[in-house]
Amino acid sequence: DARVTQTPRHKVTEMGQEVTMRCQPILGHNTVFWYRQTMMQGLELLAYFRNRAPLDDSGMPKDRFSAEMPDATLATLKIQPSEPRDSAVYFCASGLVIRGTGELFFGEGSRLTVL
Amino acid sequence: KNEVEQSPQNLTAQEGEFITINCSYSVGISALHWLQQHPGGGIVSLFMLSSGKKKHGRLIATINIQEKHSSLHITASHPRDSAVYICAAMEYGNKLVFGAGTILRVKS
Numbered sequence: 001d002a003r004v005t006q007t008p009r010h011k012v013t014e015m016g017q018e019v020t021m022r023c024q025p026i027l028g029h030n031t032v033f034w035y036r037q038t039m040m041q042g043l044e045l046l047a048y049f050r051n052r053a054p055l056d057d058s059g060m061p062k063d064r065f066s067a068e069m070p071d072a073t074l075a076t077l078k079i080q081p082s083e084p085r086d087s088a089v090y091f092c093a094s095g096l097v098i099r100g101t102g103e104l105f106f107g108e109g110s111r112l113t114v115l
Numbered sequence: 116k117n118e119v120e121q122s123p124q125n126l127t128a129q130e131g132e133f134i135t136i137n138c139s140y141s142v143g144i145s146a147l148h149w150l151q152q153h154p155g156g157g158i159v160s161l162f163m164l165s166s167g168k169k170k171h172g173r174l175i176a177t178i179n180i181q182e183k184h185s186s187l188h189i190t191a192s193h194p195r196d197s198a199v200y201i202c203a204a205m206e207y208g209n210k211l212v213f214g215a216g217t218i219l220r221v222k223s
Contacts, residue, residue, distance in 0.1 A: 091157075
């Protein structure tokens with residue numbers, strides 16, 4: 001079964017450290033999303049790509065977060081330096097979105113704890 | 116005001132009951148997604164709708180584009196349906212905006 005794969009599944013780090021989360025979207029999907037989920041805020045869109053080009057990263061704190069898609073099989077989300085308020089579950093999702101429609105497939109998430 | 120509003124926030128039902136979760140949105144959308152998340156679990160896409168109605172097993176999703184409203188129905192609810200149900204509106208340009216979610220608990 002094709003699925004979206006995220007690594008690491010869990011990450012505990014200290015404040016100030018760099019954190020990189022990776023996502024392997026489903027082959028053939030043209031749109032990749034990064035989301036963050038916290039108890040307080042629910043699901044928030046951080047950034048998304050279409051055909052590897054960043055379309056919108058307005059949901060990300062620009063000074064510390066960066067999202068890239070170096071190739072069609074890898075999307076990365078980097079936090080540098082990390083802060084305790086970044087503790088959350090980070091989800092990646094991909095889909096073949098054509099004219100605004102297309103089913104989305106979510107990864108299992110990366111649970112980040114920043115101490 | 117959030118662009119996507121869900122109701123109710125919390126819902127407790129007895130096994131076998133018919134359940135409805137509502138979603139209203141204020142933006143122009145190309146599609147609306149219903150997602151399911153079990154406690155501590157990942158997110159599963161249940162439906163993607165751009166018009167009309169879709170059915171999958173005991174789940175039915177409807178959308179009224181003119182009224183900017185969608186509903187998710189669960190017939191003959193079961194404790195395994197207990198989860199968070201999230202409505203997400205895909206705006207033109209592929210930006211996805213989420214509702215706050217509805218926490219459903221089905222008691223046996």
